[in-house]
Amino acid sequence: MTTAPDESALRMLRQARDRIDRDYAEPVGIPALAAAAGYSTTHFIRAFRAAYGETPGAYRTRRRVERACELLRSVNLSVTEICHTVGFTSLGSFSARFSGLMGQSPSAYRVEAARRGGPAPIPGCFVLMWHAGLPAPPEPAPPVGNSAISEKRSGPAQP
Amino acid sequence: MIMGMSFVSVWVLNQDSAKEFYTKKLGCEVTTDIKLENGMRWLTVRPQGSTGQELLLMDPAHSMLDAATAEQVRALVAKGALSPGVMATSDCRGDHAALSALGVEFVQEPAVRPYGIEAVIRDDSGNWFSFTQRKG
Numbered sequence: 001m002t003t004a005p006d007e008s009a010l011r012m013l014r015q016a017r018d019r020i021d022r023d024y025a026e027p028v029g030i031p032a033l034a035a036a037a038g039y040s041t042t043h044f045i046r047a048f049r050a051a052y053g054e055t056p057g058a059y060r061t062r063r064r065v066e067r068a069c070e071l072l073r074s075v076n077l078s079v080t081e082i083c084h085t086v087g088f089t090s091l092g093s094f095s096a097r098f099s100g101l102m103g104q105s106p107s108a109y110r111v112e113a114a115r116r117g118g119p120a121p122i123p124g125c126f127v128l129m130w131h132a133g134l135p136a137p138p139e140p141a142p143p144v145g146n147s148a149i150s151e152k153r154s155g156p157a158q159p
Numbered sequence: 160m161i162m163g164m165s166f167v168s169v170w171v172l173n174q175d176s177a178k179e180f181y182t183k184k185l186g187c188e189v190t191t192d193i194k195l196e197n198g199m200r201w202l203t204v205r206p207q208g209s210t211g212q213e214l215l216l217m218d219p220a221h222s223m224l225d226a227a228t229a230e231q232v233r234a235l236v237a238k239g240a241l242s243p244g245v246m247a248t249s250d251c252r253g254d255h256a257a258l259s260a261l262g263v264e265f266v267q268e269p270a271v272r273p274y275g276i277e278a279v280i281r282d283d284s285g286n287w288f289s290f291t292q293r294k295g
Contacts, residue, residue, distance in 0.1 A: 007237040010234060014238050018264065018281070022265075
């Protein structure tokens with residue numbers, strides 16, 4: 001039979017992960033996420049990894065890098081601006097984490113994406129407005145995102 | 160000739176609270192709620208006024224699955240790994256505001272996509288759906 005405590009624990013972990021997905025750019029610490037989920041930090045990290053295959057910190061880094069890729073492909077903000085927009089506080093750690101996951105620096109990634117011919121760069125103000133929570137421009141608006149897949153890794157290809 | 164889907168199965172952790180969530184929060188109506196002879200509760204809902212496909216809210220523990228498999232499915236639902244599909248809305252931003260006010264969880268806020276405006280919503284069990292207003 002189903003063990004109820006496991007499911008409620010998974011639910012708390014899911015909510016913590018959703019919060020990382022949603023508030024990836026905010027400086028919420030892992031201990032705060034653990035506390036909100038009712039765990040000690042060590043236990044939280046262990047339980048999160050057991051459920052999702054990586055630590056919450058690694059998941060958040062991947063989420064931020066994924067958002068940075070999207071912005072590098074589609075928006076004419078500088079690498080430094082993108083670094084801060086996705087929640088990194090130092091350009092050094094951004095470049096290191098980005099290179100670690102993507103195998104190349106943010107600027108090299110951007111050059112290559114442009115060479116491959118992605119969507120046309122759009123004004124960065126759209127992203128900054130969105131980021132700041134302002135209402136989006138009236139339809140028709142240029143796409144901010146690229147696809148459901150880039151936004152939600154396991155998402156359907158098209159609605 | 161295949162006409163389309165008539166039912167989509169959605170695994171839920173508790174049919175009573177799922178019924179509450181899909182009717183009271185999402186504004187669906189119950190189309191069937193009966194107990195079958197084999198113990199399975201056949202619970203279906205669909206958006207008010209719709210004549211299209213229905214959502215079959217199924218409890219894995221009372222389905223055709225064996226107990227061990229049912230438990231695995233329930234764990235997948237609880238940790239948020241499953242997505243039954245895409246919900247179509249005529250007003251993504253308006254619905255997002257109204258549903259958020261009711262306490263419905265959104266993983267992602269509405270954002271402009273090449274194909275329309277899309278948010279990502281979770282049901283009370285942990286299933287996630289793309290929540291999309293397609294470009295007209």
